[in-house]
Amino acid sequence: MRFTPTRQALRIVAAAAAVTTAAALAGCSSADDAQPAAEGEVGGKITIWTWNAPGDGLEAAIPAFQKLYPDVEIDVQDVGNPAIWEKITTGMAAGGQGLPDVMNIGIDYMGNYVEQFPGQLVDLRDFGAESLESEFPSGAWKSGSGADGAVYGIPYEVNATGFFYRSDVFEEAGIDIDSIETWDQLIEAGVTIKEKTGVPLYNQDKAATEADSAGLWQLQTALQDSFYFDENGDITMNGEAGVHSLELIKKANDLGIVGDVQGSWDNLLAQLRGEKPTAIMPAGGWMAGVIENEAPEMAGKWGVRLPPSIEPGGITAAVNGGTYLSIPTASKNQKTAWEFVNFALGTLEGQKLVYEGGGMFPGYKPMLESEGFAAPSEFFNGQSPNAIFIAELAQDTPVLNYTSDYARALKAYTDAQTRVLLSGADPQEALDEAADQVAQQTGRKLAD
Amino acid sequence: MNVLSSTAGSTTGPTAEAPPLEAAPRPPRRRRRSSIGHPRLTPYLFLLPTIVLFLGFKLYPYLSALWTSLTSNIGGVITFVGLDNYARLLQDPLFYTALGNTALILVVQVPLMLALGIVLSVAFNSLLLKGRAFFRMAYFVPIVMGLVAYGILFSALFDSSAGIVNELLGYLGIGPIPWLVDPFWAKISIVLAMTWHYTGQNAIIYLAQLQSIPSELYEAAQVDGANGWQRFRNITLPGLRPALLLTVILSTIGTLQLFDEPYVLTNGGPDNATLTVGMYLYQNGFKYFDFGYASAIGYALTVIIAVVSLIQFRLFRERTPKPISPKKPMSSKEKTR
Numbered sequence: 001m002r003f004t005p006t007r008q009a010l011r012i013v014a015a016a017a018a019v020t021t022a023a024a025l026a027g028c029s030s031a032d033d034a035q036p037a038a039e040g041e042v043g044g045k046i047t048i049w050t051w052n053a054p055g056d057g058l059e060a061a062i063p064a065f066q067k068l069y070p071d072v073e074i075d076v077q078d079v080g081n082p083a084i085w086e087k088i089t090t091g092m093a094a095g096g097q098g099l100p101d102v103m104n105i106g107i108d109y110m111g112n113y114v115e116q117f118p119g120q121l122v123d124l125r126d127f128g129a130e131s132l133e134s135e136f137p138s139g140a141w142k143s144g145s146g147a148d149g150a151v152y153g154i155p156y157e158v159n160a161t162g163f164f165y166r167s168d169v170f171e172e173a174g175i176d177i178d179s180i181e182t183w184d185q186l187i188e189a190g191v192t193i194k195e196k197t198g199v200p201l202y203n204q205d206k207a208a209t210e211a212d213s214a215g216l217w218q219l220q221t222a223l224q225d226s227f228y229f230d231e232n233g234d235i236t237m238n239g240e241a242g243v244h245s246l247e248l249i250k251k252a253n254d255l256g257i258v259g260d261v262q263g264s265w266d267n268l269l270a271q272l273r274g275e276k277p278t279a280i281m282p283a284g285g286w287m288a289g290v291i292e293n294e295a296p297e298m299a300g301k302w303g304v305r306l307p308p309s310i311e312p313g314g315i316t317a318a319v320n321g322g323t324y325l326s327i328p329t330a331s332k333n334q335k336t337a338w339e340f341v342n343f344a345l346g347t348l349e350g351q352k353l354v355y356e357g358g359g360m361f362p363g364y365k366p367m368l369e370s371e372g373f374a375a376p377s378e379f380f381n382g383q384s385p386n387a388i389f390i391a392e393l394a395q396d397t398p399v400l401n402y403t404s405d406y407a408r409a410l411k412a413y414t415d416a417q418t419r420v421l422l423s424g425a426d427p428q429e430a431l432d433e434a435a436d437q438v439a440q441q442t443g444r445k446l447a448d
Numbered sequence: 449m450n451v452l453s454s455t456a457g458s459t460t461g462p463t464a465e466a467p468p469l470e471a472a473p474r475p476p477r478r479r480r481r482s483s484i485g486h487p488r489l490t491p492y493l494f495l496l497p498t499i500v501l502f503l504g505f506k507l508y509p510y511l512s513a514l515w516t517s518l519t520s521n522i523g524g525v526i527t528f529v530g531l532d533n534y535a536r537l538l539q540d541p542l543f544y545t546a547l548g549n550t551a552l553i554l555v556v557q558v559p560l561m562l563a564l565g566i567v568l569s570v571a572f573n574s575l576l577l578k579g580r581a582f583f584r585m586a587y588f589v590p591i592v593m594g595l596v597a598y599g600i601l602f603s604a605l606f607d608s609s610a611g612i613v614n615e616l617l618g619y620l621g622i623g624p625i626p627w628l629v630d631p632f633w634a635k636i637s638i639v640l641a642m643t644w645h646y647t648g649q650n651a652i653i654y655l656a657q658l659q660s661i662p663s664e665l666y667e668a669a670q671v672d673g674a675n676g677w678q679r680f681r682n683i684t685l686p687g688l689r690p691a692l693l694l695t696v697i698l699s700t701i702g703t704l705q706l707f708d709e710p711y712v713l714t715n716g717g718p719d720n721a722t723l724t725v726g727m728y729l730y731q732n733g734f735k736y737f738d739f740g741y742a743s744a745i746g747y748a749l750t751v752i753i754a755v756v757s758l759i760q761f762r763l764f765r766e767r768t769p770k771p772i773s774p775k776k777p778m779s780s781k782e783k784t785r
Contacts, residue, residue: 089737116521116737207629207718260629262607407735418719422630440540441736 042336045073049088050104051081054156054323057358061344064353068343072336085109092117096330101337105153107143107322108402114152115404122327124151127338132346136363137319139397144324153324154345156354158363159284160392161219161320162385163307164291167300169279172197182308183220183248190257190279199277200259201252203267206421208414211263215320217413219282220245222318223310225398228409228438233401234447235438237413238431244310246427250420269294274301282307284320285361288385292377299378304385306392317392319400322363361389368393405442412437517743526740533744543745545720546728547752549635553724554703557639562695564647569654570684584655587648599712602641603628606713628714631721638709638722645709646702650695657691658684693764697757704753725749 048058055078062074077100079087084104091099092113105113114121129151133141136155144153170177173193180186190201205213221227226241236242252258261267261276270276272295281287291302306316325341327334344350351367354360367373374387403409416430439446492499520529537543571577572584593601605613606627614624627637661683669679707726710716716723716731725745733742 086734093739112737115523118523207626207634209628209634209714209717211715262629405736411731411735415717415719418717422718437542440536 042069042339043071044333044336045075046102046331046333046337046340047075047077047100048102048104048340049077049079049084049100051078051084053358054104054360055358057354057360058344060357061340061350061353064349065340065343069336069339072340074340081106088113091328091330092120096120096328099328099330101327101331101333102341103326103328104156105324105326107140107319107324107400108406110144110153110324110326111402111406112404113326114146120329121152122329122331122334122338124154124327124338125149127335127342129154129338129342132342135346135365137365137393137397139319139399140322140363140393142399143319143322143402144326153326154341155322155363156325156345157286157321157323157360158393159286159320159322159361160389160397161222161307161318162283162285162287162304162389164281164283164287164302164304166199166274166277166279167303167381169193169197169199169277177303177305180308182312182314183310186280186308187248187252187255187257190252191255193279194257197279199279201257201279202281203259203261203271203276203278204249204253204421205263206253206258206260206418207262208418209262212410212414213263214410214413214417216282217242217245217249217417219307219318219320220248220310222398222400223307223315225315227398227400228406228413229401229403229444230447231399231401232447233403234445235409235435236447237409237438238428238435239447243428243431246417246420246431248310249417250427253421272298272302274298285385285389286359288377288380289359292379296379300381302380304380304383304388306388315395315398317395317397319393319397323360361386363393403444405438405444408441409434409438513743513746516739517747518740520740521738529740533741534748536741537744537748542720542723542728543725543748546723546725549720549722550704550706550724550726553635553639553642553706554700557642558696558699558703560639561643561647562650562692562699564643565650565654565695566685566688568647568651569658570680572651572655573658584652588652589648590645591649593645595708595712598641598645598708602637602713606637629718631718634714634718634722637713638706641709641713642703642706646699650699653691653695654688657688661687689764693760696764697760700756700760701753704749704756725752 048055050058055076059076062076065074066072085106088099088103088105088109091097123146130149132154133151137158140155140158144155145151165177167177170189170193173189173196175189175192180189187201193199193201202216204216205211218227221237221241224241224244226236226239228235228237228242230236259276259278261271267276271278271281272291274295288304291298295302307318309316325345327337327341331337344354345362345364348364348366348370351362351364352370355362355367362368368386368390374384374390376382376384376387412434413431416425416434419425419430420427435446438444517533518528518530519526520532521527522529568587572580572587574580577583590598605611608614608624608626608629611627613627617623617625625633627633665683665687666679669683674682705726706724707730710722710724710727711730714722716727726749729742729745729749732738732745
């Protein structure tokens with residue numbers, strides 16, 4: 001047997017190379033041959049992607065669920081936040097390959113996934129999810145739904161804004177926190193606090209080099225019923241409300257009552273513990289638990305109330321983030337996935353277990369109304385953070401349309417704020433520039 | 449292969465048995481015969497892993513990125529949009545900001561680092577320096593340092609309120625410098641961090657080149673009465689030219705692709721003061737999921753790098769003859785040897 005000369009040899013090599021390459025690449029995306037559980041049957045195994053605390057909550061609901069459906073196996077995976085967003089993106093970009101059966105999705109990513117990857121999330125109306133709508137705050141429900149009413153996620157965590165403050169600092173400065181109704185009054189009080197105690201009214205990451213530092217602006221803008229985008233997805237960040245918020249931020253900064261603290265978790269804890277003191281700390285409702293757990297020595301020194309309004313008598317409630325449980329259409333076991341989501345979030349029994357296990361603030365109204373949920377907390381001087389959040393969610397909180405371009409808008413805003421805080425730029429000009437940039441990048445229109 | 453050649457041997461064996469004289473032509477024949485089949489294929493088989501890896505992990509991504517740069521995600525559908533992404537790039541003020549930042553860092557940092565590298569390499573090569581091995585290693589170590597550790601280290605050093613650098617400067621009466629949080633100082637911080645990271649590597653490359661310069665040249669110059677500076681100017685620098693070309697081009701490419709330092713230290717901020725082309729590409733791809741645009745940025749960067757490298761090749765080539773010309777007799781002598 002003789003080997004034929006070059007050309008054929010090369011052809012063999014080329015063929016071999018092609019086959020091996022194909023095989024190697026195929027290895028990267030393993031085909032999923034698992035047989036789907038038949039429509040309507042509950043059983044088999046489901047996988048959930050989430051992260052630490054919400055994962056603990058869902059774990060806690062599994063034993064009770066398995067009593068109802070003994071042959072269901074549930075694997076809760078702590079993918080990590082923010083790693084989970086890239087992982088979901090990758091899976092969706094690959095047409096749903098490798099995605100789990102249930103995904104925990106942040107409110108700020110929801111619009112992105114729905115718009116960029118249409119058809120990849122199950123419209124949960126297929127399973128009758130619309131009957132749960134009345135059980136959740138309308139703002140939170142709508143942010144998890146499409147414009148046509150399709151339900152893409154059931155609210156898991158619904159964060160109202162907690163306006164936390166250092167009661168000892170206000171006392172030392174001789175200011176009655178309850179007398180403060182608007183942000184203008186608050187800023188005036190901040191001057192007194194700074195004079196008498198040396199404590200800044202609040203801290204900001206002015207250069208925003210560690211993280212985006214747009215939380216305060218988003219809160220103040222939401223209190224004026226506005227956001228980066230309106231319900232049509234047009235850009236509103238440089239509208240009257242947005243500019244007014246940035247003017248308030250600039251005013252406080254120019255008065256010298258704002259500290260500059262870089263936005264890291266360590267620095268957040270330092271502020272909670274009073275090492276880098278701050279008089280107020282507006283944050284998501286989850287902060288209540290963090291303060292209590294991470295700064296136990298500060299018991300009695302933190303208080304919580306509704307945020308002040310922008311105009312006298314204005315809105316004093318704003319949703320500050322939240323998460324959903326969604327089911328990808330790629331799931332082979334959608335029915336089982338739905339049954340678990342429905343049990344964990346749509347029943348009082350499941351909600352109680354999840355809340356005890358993870359401590360995420362729920363949106364389910366029967367849970368909020370349940371006995372003992374709004375019990376006063378000793379740590380917060382006998383105040384009840386939960387009662388405050390419930391009061392906020394009962395207000396008609398503005399729906400925040402995050403769209404698929406939230407990340408760009410957030411970045412453009414943060415840069416504008418940095419220009420205002422560090423170089424004294426004019427708020428209106430800085431925001432106009434930011435809005436134009438977002439429009440140029442995304443092709444969205446500026447709202448009139 | 450062994451099997452084939454041995455059967456070939458056994459078939460030719462009996463026919464060419466008797467005369468010992470024929471033993472001589474045998475080996476060449478055998479060699480030639482086996483070279484007809486096997487060895488022609490063998491090298492390609494040995495190359496197969498490289499070819500497969502090249503096709504799968506180089507060529508495919510190149511072509512795929514090129515295709516991606518011509519597409520856009522419109523309403524969840526990947527759509528061919530021709531050169532739209534490139535047109536958008538040309539009108540994107542942030543892209544120009546990124547280019548400007550990158551160019552500024554390039555112009556300031558690369559000469560600074562390479563000059564330092566030369567000084568260090570001369571010191572490493574000097575017999576006067578005690579513990580040379582230790583210093584060489586100490587300066588080379590930063591290049592081994594991982595991105596995360598590097599980021600944490602420099603964040604701790606440059607923290608404006610509690611950083612070690614400001615603490616030390618404070619003792620000298622120099623007020624706290626807003627290292628990472630001021631648009632100007634953030635750029636300086638990036639330059640300093642890069643210089644710390646890569647100078648040692650360049651110094652080692654220069655050192656290797658220095659050791660190839662014949663010591664007779666220095667001796668001859670000394671006999672002729674040349675002082676230290678003259679010897680450095682007329683022997684060391686011209687001798688380093690090949691290494692200089694290499695490091696200038698490598699550092700230029702590295703800086704044009706700059707990503708690590710702004711990513712770990714400033715996140716491209718404040719207000720995009722340290723946004724580099726690499727950072728901007730990353731943001732578009734992985735933060736905004738705009739892969740088409742990110743790929744277009746990647747290809748634009750590739751073109752820029754190619755052009756800049758070509759220019760550098762030209763510049764260095766043109767200059768090469770001048771300083772070497774006085775030593776021409778010597779090099780020709782070497783050739784004749």
